[in-house]
Amino acid sequence: MDHSQFTQRFRQGLSEDLKRMQDEVEAVAKKAGLDFFPVVFEMVKPEEMSMLAAYGGFPQRYPHWRFGMEYEQIHKSYSYGLSKIYEMVINTDPCTAYLMNVNHLTDQKLVMAHVYGHCDFFKNNMWFGGTNRKMLDQMANHAARIRRWIDRLGTERVEAFIDACLSVDNLIDIHAGAIQRQPTGRNDLREQIRERARAGETPELPDAKNFKFDVDHSYMDEYINPKDEVLARREAALEATLKPGKVPEKPERGVLGFILEHAPLHDWEADILGIIRAEALYFAPQAQTKIMNEGWATFWHTKLMTEKLAHANEIVQYAESTSGTTAMNPRQLNPYKLGLELFRDIEMRWDTGRHGREFDACDDMEAKRTWFVDERGGLEKVFGVRQVYNDVQFVDAFLTEDFCRRQGFFAYGYDKKSKQFLIESRQFEEIKQKLLTQLTNFGQPMLEVVDSNFDNRGELLLAHRHTGADLQMDWAETALGNLSRLWKRPVHAETQLGGRPVRLSHDGEKPSRTFLDRKESEKSPKKET
Amino acid sequence: MxxxxxxxxxxxxxxxRGRIRRDLKKYMSNGEMIGRKGKDFVSIPLPQIQLPRFRFGDNEGGVGAGDGDEGDSVGEPGDGEGSGKAGQGAGQHILEVDVTIEELAEIMGEELELPRIEPKGERNIVAKKDKYNRIAPVGPDSLKHFRRTYKRALQRQISAGTYDPSNPVITPQRSDNRYRSWREDSKPERNAVIVYMMDVSGSMGDAQKEIVRTEAFWIDTWLASQYDGLETRFIIHDAQAREVDRDTFFSTRESGGTLISSAYKLCMKMIDEEYPHQEWNIYPFHFSDGDNWSGSDTRDCMRLLTEDMLPKVNAFCYGQVESEYGSGQFINELKKSFPEDERVILSRIENRDAVMESIKTFLGKGR
Known part of the structure; x- marks a missing residue:
């Protein structure tokens, strides 16, 4: 079935003029160079849109009160006229997108153009490469599995476990799909040596070459790498290999995956935890590319609407809706706006040759301002960028000082004295640093498993990679308690609080804190009040 | 879908609901909810219902865009999050949940085990309401029921044999016309009036008034759920009594002496003139610190109660708010005069925490 046949078949829900509109938008988008999965638009009522938004775009999710809460909030906010969802699109093949039946026709056209932008991004951005494009089915399967567990075990029990899982579902390794951090099984040289030792063989010593320092001149070799020294290093390494190591050997970022492998979970618990982890991993690329994804879709809808699609009588409505979605709040960067402006800036720079060493080295501001080399490579460049970057790399590579000044960005911080957020700086480096910090690990704190046998008591020890901002302690302690439900033994997390190293612990009943910089004599677990 | x-x-x-029930005592004693009452619902802050996660504290700052110099403010934590007051410490995201008044009353009733009130039989009045659920052969053109009229004409033509299927023209005559019409629907309606009386003499301080305010909120909530229509009236008194509106009731402070009988007299006048006791369920509530000017006035009060008020009301409730000035004698007098009378409900409220118990006393009789 080719593209057009497919869309013919699957868009029964649209009225004739909307179908015509879709054909028009699709043709224009294709001509502009966008490359997308077939798109199925569905027309929904506002309540349905609120429901789908609460469900993360999917019509089938497992039963959980959180969806109900989100629905109430979203729908209340819509009913009071505080917010409005124009569109929703999910990363599947074919791409499913929803239109709201109360929207203006011009808005529907805008939304369609926007959706084709998203869909092109889903299909071509490499960070989405590993996601399951049949997630509609997968989500429905998850829902069915969890319903079955609920039927067997009761709502309360399953729900309490889901709560515990969800509370730590940001502790995933977002790159898990792409790389293997911990070598497993036969791929691991050390594991092979161990296996041979277990089988009673004398394990071969690893190649001596691996234990030599590099030398530039061969006559230096015997001075830099004395024979005895190399031999001793070899043996020490072998011994270390044969000794049962710490689990995990290196800090493990995928905490949920680690628990799934190592905790004594019941069948049903493992099944549910696996589901929650799979869904969290599915949604992770969207959090990783929020700025780019929204920026790309906005970049294209503005381009297509103003150049091709909008009729003269639709321009005012179009402009109003677009200005609404790209409005900036002084305390929050709008990803639509930031992404849009960055893509436009890239297009402009690569069209006029304002990049590269020569341009960067030029310190004549007037020359820079009027710089022009007829490259016309802008469009090609933005397509290339949408293919391989994620938000962190995107901002790192393309947020220039000039751009920052033009957009009027500033960095702000919390001032304890006045209890207010104050503008701290308009220095480019500081702004960029702060922005990158916010985007790293999609804005979530990074916690890693460092030891699964802490204190030789089978307790789990996590370490928080502290990057300047403290954790919110009360939440962290409760989340730790939920983690101990999964691990079934006490868990600990080392972090910092007000510049002091601290270990948060939770034994399943109550949390406690130990400051690690205190002397041994005054060490007494501080009770949580 | x-x-x-x-x-x-x-x-x-x-x-x-579970959370509200668990924390009901807290809500009942601290009066926080009163300010959150809308027309049909109460907005309740619930701090613990979101899923806790590992995340950064709220005070980390970030990047924004706009005008301003270094050192200018861009707002306070919690701005735009819609929580009523700044929580303890930064980053308290409080979830506001709207609960209807009926639901709140239901939770309260279940938790306090309040019996439902049996209104007095002859006090039911019948309210009449017009409902358009009838069809009539006469009426104004604007209410003509076209489908019924058409059907009527069709029937007539078929039975008269003038209907031609190949040329199905239906011509209604005057007698075919049908109109939407109404029927009088009578429904017993149970109305109640609460008359709040409060001593505002010098010895009643702000803390005492806050307790009364909290009690009044919960009493309103419960009684409103029990009756179709609920009215509230407010009387303040020191040596004299006068009727005021709700805001004045809770904010006035006078300094004079105390003559409780003045309030009871005004209350009776109100009832006799506006709320015939055959039709209304009447609840006088009186809050005081128990100090009355003289023994003779107290005797007047007892006489007023026995002869005039008690026969007409569902229950007379007296709440004595402890204050450091009052002698607190009045409740003892009442106890002495009406040792066995079910219609007199007395409660001593020592502090905020006693509010829940006292409401249970007032409303637990099911009168």
Whole structure:
């Protein structure tokens, strides 16, 4: 079935003029160079849109009160006229997108153009490469599995476990799909040596070459790498290999995956935890590319609407809706706006040759301002960028000082004295640093498993990679308690609080804190009040 | 399609109800909810219902855009999050949940085990309401029921044999016309009036008034759920009594002496003139610190109660708010005069924490 046949078949829900509109938008988008999965638009009522938004775009999710809460909030906010969802699109093949039946026709056209932008991004951005494009089915399967567990075990029990899982579902390794951090099984040289030792063989010593320092001149070799020294290093390494190591050997970022492998979970618990982890991993690329994804879709809808699609009588409505979605709040960067402006800036720079060493080295501001080399490579460049970057790399590579000044960005911080957020700086480096910090690990704190046998008591020890901002302690302690439900033994997390190293612990009943910089004599677990 | 989420919404509401029930005592004693009352619902802050996560504290700052110099403010934590007051410490995201007054009353009734009130039989009045659920052969053209008229004409033509299927023209005559019409629907309606009386003499301080205010909120909530129509009236008194509106009631402070009988007299006047006791369920509530000017006035009060008030009301409730100035004698006098009378309900409220117990006393009789 080719593209057009497919869309013919699957868009029964649209009225004739909307179908015509879709054909028009699709043709224009294709001509502009966008490359997308077939798109199925569905027309929904506002309540349905609120429901789908609460469900993360999917019509089938497992039963959980959180969806109900989100629905109430979203729908209340819509009913009071505080917010409005124009569109929703999910990363599947074919791409499913929803239109709201109360929207203006011009808005529907805008939304369609926007959706084709998203869909092109889903299909071509490499960070989405590993996601399951049949997630509609997968989500429905998850829902069915969890319903079955609920039927067997009761709502309360399953729900309490889901709560515990969800509370730590940001502790995933977002790159898990792409790389293997911990070598497993036969791929691991050390594991092979161990296996041979277990089988009673004398394990071969690893190649001596691996234990030599590099030398530039061969006559230096015997001075830099004395024979005895190399031999001793070899043996020490072998011994270390044969000794049962710490689990995990290196800090493990995928905490949920680690628990799934190592905790004594019941069948049903493992099944549910696996589901929650799979869904969290599915949604992770969207959090990783929020700025780019929204920026790309906005970049294209503005381009297509103003150049091709909008009729003269639709321009005012179009402009109003677009200005609404790209409005900036002084305390929050709008990803639509930031992404849009960055893509436009890239297009402009690569069209006029304002990049590269020569341009960067030029310190004549007037020359820079009027710089022009007829490259016309802008469009090609933005397509290339949408293919391989994620938000962190995107901002790192393309947020220039000039751009920052033009957009009027500033960095702000919390001032304890006045209890207010104050503008701290308009220095480019500081702004960029702060922005990158916010985007790293999609804005979530990074916690890693460092030891699964802490204190030789089978307790789990996590370490928080502290990057300047403290954790919110009360939440962290409760989340730790939920983690101990999964691990079934006490868990600990080392972090910092007000510049002091601290270990948060939770034994399943109550949390406690130990400051690690205190002397041994005054060490007494501080009770949580 | 929409029904899918309803299960989740219901579950969420159940959890909310559970939380409210668990913390009901806290809510009842600190009066926080009163300011959050809208017309049909109360907005309740629930701090613990979101899923806790590892995340950064709220005070980390970030990047924004706009005008301003270094050192200029861009707002306070919690701005734009809609929480009523700044929580303890930064980053307290409080979830506000709207609960209807009826639901709140239901939770309260279940938790305090309040019996439902049996209104007095002959006090029911019958309210008449017009409902357009009838069809009549006469009426104004604007209410003509076209489908019925057409059917009527069709019937007539078929039975008269003038209907031609190949040329189905229907011509209604005057007698075919049908009109929408109304029927009088009578429904017993049970109305209640609460008359709040409060001593505002110098010895009643702000703390005492706050307790009364909290009690009044919960009494309103419960009685409103029991009756179709609920009215509230307010009387303040020192040596003289006068009727005031709700705001004045809770904010006035006078300094004179205290003559409780003045309030009871005004209350009776109000009842006799506006709320015939055959038709109304009447609840006088009196709050005081128990100090009356003289023994003779107290005797007047007892006489007023026995002869005039008690025969007409569902229950007379007296709440004595402890204050450091009052002698607190009045409640003892009442106890002495009406040792066995079910219609007199007395409660001593020592402090905020006693509010819940006192409401249970007042409303627990089911009168």
């Amino acid at each position: 929409i029904s899918k989420i309803e299960g989740d919404v219901r579950r969420f509401r159940d959890i909310v």
